[in-house]
Amino acid sequence: MTFIYLVLIAAVLVFGVGVVLWNRRRGARPAQQRTAAAPVAPAAPVAPDVAAIAESVREAVLQVVAEAEVVHLDGEHHPEAVDLGGERPTFRSRMAKARSALTGTLLGIRARTGITSDTWDDLEEALLRADVGVRVTDELLNGLRTRVKAKEITEPGQLLDALQAEMVSRLDGADRSLHLVPGAADEPNVWLFVGVNGVGKTTTIGKVAALQAQSGVSVLMAAGDTFRAAAAEQLTTWAERSGAEIVRGKEGGDPSSVIFDGIERAAAKGIQLVLADTAGRLHTKTNLMDELRKVRRVAEKGRGRVTEVLLVIDATTGQNGLAQAREFGAATNVGTDGSGVTGVVLTKLDGSAKGGIVFAIETELGLPVKLVGLGETIHDLVAFDPTEFVDALVTLD
Amino acid sequence: MFDSLSSRLEGIVKRLRGKGRLTEDDVDEMLKEIRTALLEADVNVGVVRNVVARIREQAVGARLSEALDPGQQVIKIVNSELTAMLGGETLKIHYASRPPTVVLMAGLQGSGKTTNSAKLARWFKSQGRQPLLVGVDLQRPAAVEQLRTLGRQIDVPVFSQPGDPVETARRGLEEARRLGRDVLIVDTAGRLSIDAEMMEQVRQISSVLQPNYTFLVVDAMTGQDAVGVAEAFHATLAIDGVILTKLDGDARGGAALSVKEVIGRPIAFASTGEKLSEFEQFHPDRMAGRILGMGDMLTLIEQAEQAFDKDQAEQAAEKLMEGEFTLEDFLEQMQALKKMGPLSGLMGMMPGIPKEMKDAQIGDDQLKPIEAIIHSMTPLERRKPELINGSRRTRIANGSGTTVGDVNRLVKQFAEMQKMMKRFGGMAKQQRGKKGKKGGRVMPPMGGMPGLPGGFPGMPGGPGLPGQGLPGMPGGFGPFN
Secondary structure, three states, rough: HHHHHHHHHHHHHHHHHHHHHHHHHHOOOOOOOHHHHHHHEEEEOOHHHHHHHHHHHHHHHHHHHHOOOOOOOOOOOOOOOOOOOOOOOOOOHHHHHHHHHHHHHHHHHHHHOOOOHHHHHHHHHHHHHOOOOOHHHHHHHHHHHHHHHHHOOHHHHHHHHHHHHHHHHHOOOOOOOOOOOOOOOOOOOEEEEEEEOOOHHHHHHHHHHHHHOOOOOOOEOOOOOOOOOHHHHHHHHHHHHHOOOOEOOOOOOOHHHHHHHHHHHHHHOOOOOEEEOOOOOOOOOHHHHHHHHHHHHOOOHHHHEEEEEEEEEEEEEEOOHHHHHHHHHHHHOOOOOOOOOEEEEEEEEOOOOOOOOHHHHHHHOOOOOEEEOOOOOOHHHHEEHHHHHHHHOOOOO | OOOOOOHHHHHHHHOOOOOOEHHHHHHHHHHHHHHHHHHHHHOOOHHHHHHHHHHHHHHHHOOOOOOOOHHHHHHHHHHHHHHHHOOOOOOOOOOOOOOOOOEEEEEEEOOOOOOOOOOOOHHHOOOOEEEEEEEEOOOOOHHHHHHHHHHHHHHOEEEEOOOOOOHHHHHHHHHHHHHHEEEEEEEOOOOOOOOHHHHHHHHHHHHHHOOOEEEEEEEEEEEEOHHHHHHHHHHHHOOEEEEEOOOOOOOOOOOHHHHHHOOOOOOOEEEEOOOOOOEEEEHHHHHHHHHOOOOHHHHHHHHHHHHHHHHHHHHHHHHHHHOOOOOOHHHHHHHHHHHOOOOHHHHHHHHOOHHHHHHHOOOHHHHHHHHHHOOOOHHHHHHHHHHHHHHHHHHHHHHHHOOOOHHHHHHHHHHHHHOOOHHHHHHHHHHHHHHHOOOOOOOOOOOOOOOOOOOOOOOOOOOOOOOOOOOOOOOOOOOOO
């Protein structure tokens, strides 16, 4: 079996040498234009590029969508569109436990008479504990340090307020509406749900279906998770609860064909919205991600059009969330650049987890959080509100 | 995506060359990098603080040995500290004198309890036991159905009934006694650790069952919250061990360290894939390297085992060492390699890959032109690249959408590799000769790899862990025996 290992080394070596040389040559002759299929490895750090690309893609999408007379399902714009029944839970109440873990630290900061090195240590710890991540935390704090140095901020209370404003502004300006583009009766919208195992994709679909059905949209669910035992049963239960149609395939069958069938059925019956479930998959499994690529491609082949690709992320997820967002974005992308994911659903935010990874996902990849799960019931799945979210996280009771 | 600890320390280490002892300032600087590495691996902030303090104690004033550079020594200290923290006592299953031995599975939603209940049942079965699975997750739609399906796959009976979970658990225990099953595995509903009602329910289930083992199922991707969750479950249920799931992803898995540290219970099992067989007892040494992003050789090898067809790979390797490795073989192997996951991840796991190469921003897309070029060759050309003359080159370049220069480069690099591998093969053969019939597992010494063409600055003797480089892979070569 050592042989496998040898081959591996050989392949990686050859490949590595090739890439190094390739890049070097490119660096030497940057002006030369090539039409070759070989994508150019960017010499600059990737993150800002990706963000920029994602931003431009988002703008493009926004524009297209705006032209197509989007129905905003955002409660504010069309209160009648989604019946949240006045039961909408507040971020503040549901995230009380998450906040309480940070309370001690924040109280400590406020209690000090000035801004000391302990203040900075405490702030850093609070942000890290919220899974905000080292990089974003550093960025946030460096900005504040400058302002403190310039005597713009002198009191701990001001500092906390400034931090809060800074956090909100990082999440500001994104389009968080779910896109349901009206079209011909036989041209359903398709919302594709993707994510790693166990984040709550199926449950989220169930809730979205119920919410959409309540607001008068006709819904069909396509049980594209043909891998996990009984996933289709789980979805069927949700379909019964919300009165949605469901299309199922064989266990172990091809998810693309189940979803395709779902879309065709919806088109035939004049159903407006197809919610397509997919099996949970780790973003590192190349074959499974290829399967997802196919699902994404095939979903566009029929009479429907994919208007949302929603990445479901568990609020307990740590720094790996960024890798998930990046890989799923790449796999569901039908173009050449940017991300195919149109939005993030952050689930399980009603636990003690704080979901800080969304800061990195939004700022580094430009993927807006659209929905959050604040509890078990259907009405606990609500539109994401950055101001409420940050407030629930860091404002003391 | 994150830098490994060794590359983080590189800059600092350069300045330290030739020093005989680490000063406090040197150590401080390194500790800062260590801290960042641990935080990026999702180790809990509080736990990081403790670890860093312990490492400082060991590192300050540590006498620098001649053989290792200071960076390696610090890494060694960190690595052994983490291994010690993750390991310590291992969990040994003692079966109840009066069967069944009861195992209770608990954890958050989506951590993988149901799947891992089945995996655990399969493991007990492989130990010659007769498990019974009981599903008391009556909340999630179709959870019991999922357990039944899995039970069928591993041929283990599943008991459940609608109604009250506590009552179902009690009946499950009776059922196990009645059927004479000697291990009972109870899959509970996922719950948030802050849900008082649900926590009370699982406490009741636990008091009815009086389990011999209570396992907490923890997702390797969990962030800072792992600590809070573990503490809450431990306070309610007295956890005996942890099952770490989704280790087949690229999460560094700092949660493992955090949980181990706060509840002081061993990590008993690790789930390393979607298949029910992908479940094993936990290896603390691998985990330490992984948290540090140091290259996880054994995991890499295991992944390779899955991705490559064994016979084909052996043949290819034979050919490689004989110098008969063709572009066709190369293409095949490259495709198998791609199955193992993103290349950047693979490179990250390989110790001894120069930083320059790791930083080359390697994407899988970059394999495409190589593939395209090979695909555009005739079978004969693939076997005998020396045949490729000017007109063939142009055809190949046109066919693959690349340039003649690209084709040339590939052919040339391939020839270089063949030469290198032949030399490599020679060395391997010599060693095999020495080892005689003892079984041909041969590790060619990699440290002194002959100067490679282009970018390889002489392959320093493994910037990774001392002793984790290729020569003398330490002990546990398990999967190969």
